[in-house]
Amino acid sequence: MTIGKMLFASVAIACIAGPVSALADTAEKKIALSNNYAGNSWRQAMLTSWDKITKEAVEKGVVAAADPFTTAENQATEQAAQIQNLILQGYDAIVVNAASPTALNGAIKEACDAGITVVSFDGIVTEPCAWRIAVDFKAMGESQIEYLAKKMPNGGNLLEIRGLAGVSVDDEIHAGIQAGVEKNPQFKIVGSVNGDWAQDVAQRAVAGILPSLPEVAAVVTQGGDGYGAAQAFAAANRPTPTIVMGNREDELVWWKSQKDKDGYETMSVSIAPGVSTLAFWVAQQILDGKEVKKDLVVPFLRIDQDNLEANLANTQKGGVANVEYSLEDAQKVIEAAK
Amino acid sequence: MKLSSGTIRLIIPALSLAVLLAAVFYMQPRAMSYTGLNLLFNLAVPIALATVAQMLIMAVNDLDLSMGTFVSFCACVTATFLQASPAIGILIFLGAIAAYAAMGVIIHLRELPSIVVTLGMSFIWGGLAVLMLPSPGGEAPGWARWVMTSRPPFVPMAIVASVVIAVVTHFLIMRSSFGVLIRGVGGNFRSVERAGWSVIRIRAGAYALAGLFAVLSGIALVGLTTSADANIALRYTLLSIAGVILGGGEFVGGKVSPIGAVIGALTLTLAGSFLSFMRISPDWQIGAQGAILIVVLALRLFLNRLEKREKNR
Numbered sequence: 001m002t003i004g005k006m007l008f009a010s011v012a013i014a015c016i017a018g019p020v021s022a023l024a025d026t027a028e029k030k031i032a033l034s035n036n037y038a039g040n041s042w043r044q045a046m047l048t049s050w051d052k053i054t055k056e057a058v059e060k061g062v063v064a065a066a067d068p069f070t071t072a073e074n075q076a077t078e079q080a081a082q083i084q085n086l087i088l089q090g091y092d093a094i095v096v097n098a099a100s101p102t103a104l105n106g107a108i109k110e111a112c113d114a115g116i117t118v119v120s121f122d123g124i125v126t127e128p129c130a131w132r133i134a135v136d137f138k139a140m141g142e143s144q145i146e147y148l149a150k151k152m153p154n155g156g157n158l159l160e161i162r163g164l165a166g167v168s169v170d171d172e173i174h175a176g177i178q179a180g181v182e183k184n185p186q187f188k189i190v191g192s193v194n195g196d197w198a199q200d201v202a203q204r205a206v207a208g209i210l211p212s213l214p215e216v217a218a219v220v221t222q223g224g225d226g227y228g229a230a231q232a233f234a235a236a237n238r239p240t241p242t243i244v245m246g247n248r249e250d251e252l253v254w255w256k257s258q259k260d261k262d263g264y265e266t267m268s269v270s271i272a273p274g275v276s277t278l279a280f281w282v283a284q285q286i287l288d289g290k291e292v293k294k295d296l297v298v299p300f301l302r303i304d305q306d307n308l309e310a311n312l313a314n315t316q317k318g319g320v321a322n323v324e325y326s327l328e329d330a331q332k333v334i335e336a337a338k
Numbered sequence: 339m340k341l342s343s344g345t346i347r348l349i350i351p352a353l354s355l356a357v358l359l360a361a362v363f364y365m366q367p368r369a370m371s372y373t374g375l376n377l378l379f380n381l382a383v384p385i386a387l388a389t390v391a392q393m394l395i396m397a398v399n400d401l402d403l404s405m406g407t408f409v410s411f412c413a414c415v416t417a418t419f420l421q422a423s424p425a426i427g428i429l430i431f432l433g434a435i436a437a438y439a440a441m442g443v444i445i446h447l448r449e450l451p452s453i454v455v456t457l458g459m460s461f462i463w464g465g466l467a468v469l470m471l472p473s474p475g476g477e478a479p480g481w482a483r484w485v486m487t488s489r490p491p492f493v494p495m496a497i498v499a500s501v502v503i504a505v506v507t508h509f510l511i512m513r514s515s516f517g518v519l520i521r522g523v524g525g526n527f528r529s530v531e532r533a534g535w536s537v538i539r540i541r542a543g544a545y546a547l548a549g550l551f552a553v554l555s556g557i558a559l560v561g562l563t564t565s566a567d568a569n570i571a572l573r574y575t576l577l578s579i580a581g582v583i584l585g586g587g588e589f590v591g592g593k594v595s596p597i598g599a600v601i602g603a604l605t606l607t608l609a610g611s612f613l614s615f616m617r618i619s620p621d622w623q624i625g626a627q628g629a630i631l632i633v634v635l636a637l638r639l640f641l642n643r644l645e646k647r648e649k650n651r
Binding site for chain 2: 067069072073075076077078080081082084085087088089090100101102103104105106107109110114126127
């Protein structure tokens, strides 16, 4: 069958089916997830969330299918080929966590030209025809300083643990922290190390810089590094400063034990892996004919002193605190962008 | 009927491509169209060019481990200099090709293992690419985009390009006297030397030609992706080597087949699509890709044995 005939057939079906369901219906639509990497706890949680939410949606008949695809090597050319395969497989929408913000643009354009809705999240793409669900990482960095400013109005010395050098997320969180410190000059960053978002790396890096530092009032982090920092402070027999956590299970467990022991106070902030489900609902809404702005912002997930226990109970061992989004959440995010 | 060994060499890759293609068409009839074929194969075009480049290096018994980073470097040049000021871009490319020729000369003069030299060079190309494009970006030159998204009548661009690459390199390597010399150096460079040829010049020529094809690969890649990043083509190192071997080439002895190399590149690309259409979980995909490679290579080994037995009789 030629493409032309298929188009004709689908138009004919749409014309027949149209009057019956006056509200545009997505029950026949198929959505695919194109994911570039699955090798850490965050990505695993992201895929699990996707499975959970989309399975329900498929059972209820909201969409016909929602299949996840992951590339093996985390390479842009491989993911571009994967997206082109998804076009051939006849999906109506593709939700993308991209290996590169720009190198997939050619394949994304092909998808748009074939009439497919493309929604990118977390690793977003710059191709104008795609939708973007981005995290405001800068605000995430700034919120840490704002919290500290409230907690210790007199300020103090800060140690900054950064992520993986050369990755845009690291730059953005760092920029947010810098902006926060400029607004609150009572704080001073006395040291900065790269923790690579991993507890062991962070622990080594902090242990290395600690002897050269004056008293540290607080540690600002990027997630996945708070527990390692706490260990380094304990090993050096230094008083434990306020360490901002990043929603990892080991960090929350440590925080809970300290809180029970002597009322230790801090906060925890990171992006929830369940953002994949938000992207799913946004794609569903677009297929449903809703008007959606191309750039959406997803709120980050913040844990405070009073809701620590509740969040910890919901977090899997070795996992990341997570929220899964519902259709209503997606509609709220879409409304907020208007 | 007696088949020449060259033909036998080509049968296996062509057959495996045909079988894979039939399987893909069976699973996904939508692929059996102009647009479908183009989507299946357009990303194979830069891989085919990189494979031809690798084949030239392998024809003189060397191995290029910097192919992936060099193509990435070329992609970055294409998306930045070649787009903004074409003259400088072309100059950089000429310089890069000269560097490839120089690499050939050094490897020959100092009798260095090519693996070490090219591995070292891969860090240089990678570093230069990061310097040029510290964060992903750039823009494809209009003409590169136009060529890669053109829609010739009846046959999709990806197929036309593959055939053109195969035919041009076939004449270059299998029919021209320069091609015979390159393969001769791989087969027995002493006899080529004794016949009065300058082996150093031939090697430099082979490397320069490989550099040229790698440059074309980078341009084609950016034409497809519209922009570049410094890691865009890292997979090409192994893909290009696998493509040459899959297409009937050998690591030593100057035994290469340009048509086979292009078919090998297409087969590798198709194998990925095949596995994703089969819905194999990504955890198994690398293994499955490897299994396809092993099956094809085992078949070839078997045919090589048969060929030898025939000769001994």
